[in-house]
């Protein structure tokens with residue numbers, strides 16, 4: 001009773017750090033519910049991932065074997081997981097609220113005909129969860145009623161699992177799929193390669209907004225600061241919509257949620273939708289020429305200045321700090 | 324082709340949201356209600372498909388109360404052909420909403436259900452995927468580009484670390500992301516015409532699906548407010564405080 005299954009996301013055998021956050025949340029939930037926590041992994045490279053995940057304190061790792069799960073697709077994955085959930089009698093199925101987790105888990109919930117809580121940020125002792133609503137302006141305590149419960153966890157709300165003393169056993173399970181329910185086809189993944197840290201994993205995030213005025217300025221003005229600080233780069237929706245930077249850099253209510261040690265907002269006004277994605281950062285810096293900009297209401301340190309002057313200065317000042 | 328577009332009524336995104344002192348809900352006085360922005364994108368996409376194909380029908384559906392007619396009329400003024408208001412006095416959870424929409428979809432037999440990826444009130448991001456599963460249809464969430472060629476649909480999706488392309492035959496469920504399109508405004512003639520467009524008013528109970536909520540909200544609270552810090556006078560001072568005081572660089 002009270003068992004938890006954590007769905008492990010990966011791409012070709014590599015998993016993001018957010019996966020370990022999901023595992024940690026799963027371990028916490030299982031401990032509170034008096035059950036055990038297993039991880040489940042499928043697809044190309046699953047063996048490598050399973051061997052790695054087995055080190056992080058889970059009771060076991062299940063590898064779902066089935067050639068048609070080679071590349072993740074929502075319909076096939078939901079089918080395979082639903083069968084597994086029924087056969088194991090798990091109480092909760094959990095995934096990190098990444099793009100993939102958000103795509104899959106509601107489909108699984110519907111397949112099992114059970115409710116789901118999205119992006120939980122806390123697990124209460126009484127079995128309820130806490131999740132943000134209204135761009136983080138409201139926290140709801142929710143209860144899921146059903147033989148099975150589905151949750152996604154917000155990556156910023158839990159720590160990553162740490163390696164444990166024992167390595168978990170790996171169990172191979174042949175997945176059963178009903179071919180009639182497999183209607184989706186994977187065509188291509190157009191990866192945006194970057195040498196910078198992952199936005200959701202970085203210790204420092206430097207984000208730019210509409211104030212940067214162009215994609216060229218992101219390159220020539222903001223990126224030197226990003227790199228000097230060893231940071232990940234983020235952006236406001238306005239900057240993404242204008243095509244200055246790729247979609248997956250958007251921080252906010254409807255983009256990525258980050259909580260680094262240091263968040264530097266450059267030329268970003270601080271709309272509630274943006275704040276929703278970064279207001280839990282440890283230290284927030286805002287550089288904006290408008291002293292009334294709402295971003296200053298959440299900033300620990302605010303600099304009222306023209307970014308085109310301040311950012312290059314900051315690059316130079318950073319060099320001095322480092323040497 | 325028929326396209327079904329679910330529409331939710333939500334507070335305008337610029338609204339400052341306040342939790343009621345007893346935690347039972349949010350204060351709704353002075354709230355301006357609008358179509359969920361992602362659903363507007365869904366309506367726009369449906370209209371563009373219809374315009375491109377030169378035929379078809381865009382049907383809106385809302386599950387809510389009498390007042391939700393306003394948002395349906397706005398969608399009709401944008402150009403949708405007709406609307407269905409499924410009445411319920413108590414709010415339903417995403418699972419029940421998806422059941423209702425799936426039931427209407429199985430009656431209407433649309434080629435596509437296009438729906439916002441999330442509603443900006445509860446931020447759940449669940450309903451589209453649930454409808455797809457209830458209908459046994461393929462899904463493409465977080466769509467930023469959609470192409471139709473006959474019965475085949477190719478969608479570019481906003482995934483982590485890049486863009487993913489998936490393909491499938493219709494019927495299917497698409498959930499919209501911000502970059503899919505820029506929704507049009509309702510024109511004055513559009514608003515006039517919308518008044519005469521059919522708006523079917525039915526009760527949720529009449530559909531015979533399970534409506535009992537299984538996701539229960541026990542209470543709402545306001546999160547701790549972050550305190551504003553201080554202004555620094557120069558870049559030099561900024562870097563110094565980050566180094567010595569915040570110790571983050």
Ligand SMILES: Cc1cc2nc3c(=O)[nH]c(=O)nc-3n(C[C@H](O)[C@H](O)[C@H](O)COP(=O)(O)OP(=O)(O)OC[C@H]3O[C@@H](n4cnc5c(N)ncnc54)[C@H](O)[C@@H]3O)c2cc1C
Nearest residue numbers: 209210211236237238252253254267268269273274289307
């Ligand atoms: C449904 C919905 C979802 C949304 N989701 C998100 C989301 O996830 N993330 C998000 O960020 N937004 C989101 N938004 C948009 C949000 O409401 C704001 O429009 C957006 O965040 C504004 O981006 P910005 O701050 O870059 O631009 P603006 O608000 O235009 O601000 C630009 C800032 O730059 C400053 N500036 C200009 N020039 C200079 C200069 N030379 N030096 C210094 N400062 C300068 C200005 O003073 C201003 O404060 C969403 C909106 C909706 C409706």
